[in-house]
Amino acid sequence: MSAPWTDHVIWWQVYPLGFVGAEREALPPGDAPHHxxxxxEPWLDYLLELGCSGLALGPVFASGSHGYDTTDFFRIDPRLGDDGDFDRLVEACRSRGIRVLLDGVFNHVGRDFEPFRRAEQGDPEARRWFRWHGKHGEHPEFFEGHDLLVALDHDEPAVQEHVGAVMRHWLGRGADGWRLDAAYQVPHAFWRAVLPGVRAEHPDAWxxxxxxxxxxxxxxxxxxxxAVTQYELWKAIWSALNDRNFYELAHAIERHSAMLDTFAPQTFLGNHDVTRIASRLENGEHLGHALAVLMGVGGVPTIYAGDEQAFTGxxxxxxxxxxxxxxxxPDDPAGLAPFGAPTRELHQRLIGVRRRHPWLTRARTAVEHLDNTTLALRSTGPDExxxxxxxxxxEPRRFPDLPHGETLAEATGTDDPLLLPPHTWRMLRG
Structure with a gap:
């Protein structure tokens, strides 16, 4: 069961190596860290002004290139800095009440990971950390065919102990939880073996x-x-809007709502692995629709940094x-282009609705009206x-008479709350 704070968190996700303009490859050995x-830090107040309350960091540990080829889980990537830089960032978050989520790549490692270097030299103890194939077990297995990403053997107790130690170390330094990269590739038994020991020391971690x-x-x-990442809902949102076929989204919402009986998924419109929502949507007027769904249904919402500024990519x-x-x-929010302001304001309004209704994290959602081009969703909490x-x-469309109260947010106002102008959206108190 998640810690109570997760029912209130809204993440702002950052891919740090890209955000700071770091080199594509690891620094040469002996180079001083680039702090x-x-x-x-100058973006933390911006995060709060947006309405978010958590900073979800992509990989920050030493790696060969993009961060997902980890070479040392106990070391901050020198392209980002060192332990002191991490501690200062965590303290800056703490002083503002901002939660911190780290990205743990525990399915595979980079080829310069020390145990793998020893394994390649024939060290039998180190070889047990990895999966091998070939007639004589001479070839390491790779993650999805990427020969720079070496697959760990998750049945090996030393691997389980290492991952548990990494998690506890950084939670002890102030992190609040972990995003577990490629968790779908890792045997379920591995997580069952590792997590109890971590939770014993950090019961509030997510x-x-x-x-x-x-x-x-x-x-x-x-x-x-x-929790897990809710890719099914992500895909249904933009696909239904592009196809102007809300049946797909309604089906995904029904499945999504059923998940809330077990857990609250991490929901999102964008992340570091997918095309920006502003580029994905064929009609830019529909960004508000997508965001209204994200903020109006159950789950733990995440905004990918830049999406709130209409970044494309x-x-x-x-x-x-x-x-x-x-x-x-930019070095700070003052360097942002002015064209993103309307999208930022849209995010502030809808995130504001979510923050005023924190019960939505665990809400069940029912489809109350559906055809190809119109959809009504009702998310219900304990009292509202x-x-x-x-x-x-x-064309303008009027919804059938639905029980409703005041308007919470909308694209365009009308005298009749159930009447929507073309290509618009509205959120009402139920």
Whole structure:
């Protein structure tokens, strides 16, 4: 069961290596750390002004290139700084009441990970850390065919002990939880073996696994994690808006609501691995629709840094194909282009609705009206409800009489709260 604070957190996710404009490859051995992690500090008040309350960091540990090829889990990547830089950032977050989530890559490691270097030299103890194949077990297994990402053997007790020690170390230094990268590739038994010892020392920590497909609720139950990434809802939101077919979204919402019986998923419209929502949507007027769904249904919402400024960027399937969605940011918010202000204001309004109704994290959502171009959702809490009305129709559409109260937020005002102008949305008190 998640700690109580997770029912109130709204994450602002940052990919640190891109955010600070770090080099693509690890610094040469012997180079002094580049103290860049502090560049996040001027953005913490911006995070709060947006309405968020947590900083979800991408990889910050020593790695060969993009952060997901870890070489030392106990060391801050020198391209970002050192332990002192991390401690100062955590303290700056703490002083503002901001939670901190770290990104743990525990399915695989980079080729310069010390135990793997020893394994390649024939060390039998180190070889047990990794999976091997070939007639004589001479070839290491790689993550999804990437020969720079070496797969760990999760049945090996030393690997379990190492991962547990890493988690406890950084939670002890002030982190509040872990995003577990590629959790879907790791045997369920591994998480069941590792997490109890970590929770014993840090009972309020939150653990969310990256899971793309499958039975999310069963995954949470069988692993002991608190949550998983809700890719099914993410895909349904933009796909339904682009196709002007709300049946797909309604189906996903019904499945999503059922998950809330077991856990509250991490919900999002964008992250460091996918095309920006502003680039994904074919009609820019529909960004408010997407955000109204994100903030109006159950789950733990996450805003990917830059999405609230209408940043664009398309993920491409080739080397450095993620660069467009992981760009450097200005030194501070004053350096942002003015064109993003309306999108930021939209986020502030809808995040504000969410913060005033924190019960939404655990809310169940029912579909109350549905056709191709209009959808009404009712999310219900212990004592009240929130209704989300969406229209992608080219004509004004009036919804059938639905129980409702005051308007909480809207794209365009009308005298009749159930009447939506073309391509608009509205949130009502239920």
């Amino acid at each position: 860049r992690l502090g560049r996040l 653990f969310v696994g990256e899971v793309i497909h499958g039975d999310y609720a069963a995954f949470v139950t069988e692993t002991g994690l608190d 398309v993920k491409e399937e080739h080397e450095f194909g993620d660069d467009a969605v992981r760009p450097p940011f 409800a929130v209704v989300v009305l969406l229209s992608t129709d080219d």
